[in-house]
Amino acid sequence: MCLAIPGKIAAITGQLDETFRTGKVSFGGIQKEINLTMVPEAKVGDYVLVHVGVAISVVDEEEAKTTFEYLKKMGEVEELHENQEAP
């Protein structure tokens, strides 16, 4: 449960106030609603490291892709399927 998984911001979906943001982040085909409050500088198309539903930092594309491939190969991305919302 301690892993942070990289994904790409597909859309900004909500802005509660000037800081509180949510967005759709795509993890190799799976899209999830993710909180973007901690990464105010991140825009659509950027890659973020996500831990239990919250983006904790922005990473570059190459880092994101290689890390995601590694995690997938090791079978470490199943937690994304837990209580998955319908697409």
Next chain:
Amino acid sequence: MKFLTEYRNPEVVREYLDELHRTVTQPWTIMEICGGQTHSLVKNGILDLLPKQVTMVHGPGCPVCVTPLGIIDEAIYLAENEGVVLCSFGDMLRVPGSEKSLLEAKAGGADVRILYSPLEAVKLAQEHPDREVVFFAVGFETTAPANALSVVQAKQLGVKNYAILASHVLVPPAMEAILGDPDNVINAFLAAGHVCTIMGMEEYFPVVEKYQVPIVVTGFEPVDLLQGILMAVKQLERGEAKLENQYARVVQREGNLLAMQTIEKVFEVSDRSWRGIGTIPQSGYEVSETYASFDARRKFNLQLAPVEENKDCIAGTILKGLKKPFECPNFRTKCTPEHPLGAPMVSSEGACAAYYHFHA
């Protein structure tokens, strides 16, 4: 060398390994703090590739493993007697409390649900205003911002039927507890990359200074771990003790300031009992006074009763690096992932489970 060809960069792995073999001249014991790193070291067969002078021991960095029995009992009590919807990360469900696990409580009819994020629990509370929803907020510093954010969000949205049962632990005080133990065998630490993504590196300088111990902030992939180990061994061989950052492509020295502010708003540092280790001063988070109405302990008047640990389980010795899982007499016999005696056998990030699955 069984897995070498499967690594992301076999040549780089080879290079680090060769350099490690050339550098090391005497025995060193290095502890990785993070359970994710333990999992990766064991699963990727890295332990078998290291020079025999380098011993890796697996620290207490699995939050599921160090959550005390009493807090699991509290969660079960809430689910069974207060009629709450008890939500948790999946790993927590099979951990045995003093009488049963949350999974057994669920089988007995309690409303226990696995969620991916605490923020989903806030949503659940909004959808069911007639029910009390409690999120079992376990974790290290990496998970604290998400748990804190769920409370901030609930308050902002006026969701009154949401609370968290906080079971938060902090890395630096645990390092100090291990280093201060008279039996300490650790020469250097790999610090957890994702913890430092949030908290930055500042709080490790005093530990390096006080105990003259090298600390290398490290990622969790095989190449990262090997480079981190190499950096630690180089320092040790030179007689140095410094704080270094192997994972600079993700970790910034100052951490994520917004995340730290959110943590500070919702939590305050408190003493915390660690399963298998005991109480470590100032090593956890409790919900602060400002957010008291979102604290399940205050809301439901919970009194944490001291509970005896299972005497057959030597998890404390393993978490301090004094013994390996296979040196536990119950390993693979009385204790298996299907019937765990202790938490390190439950979580995939626990040392006992990692050895059970991936180490011959």
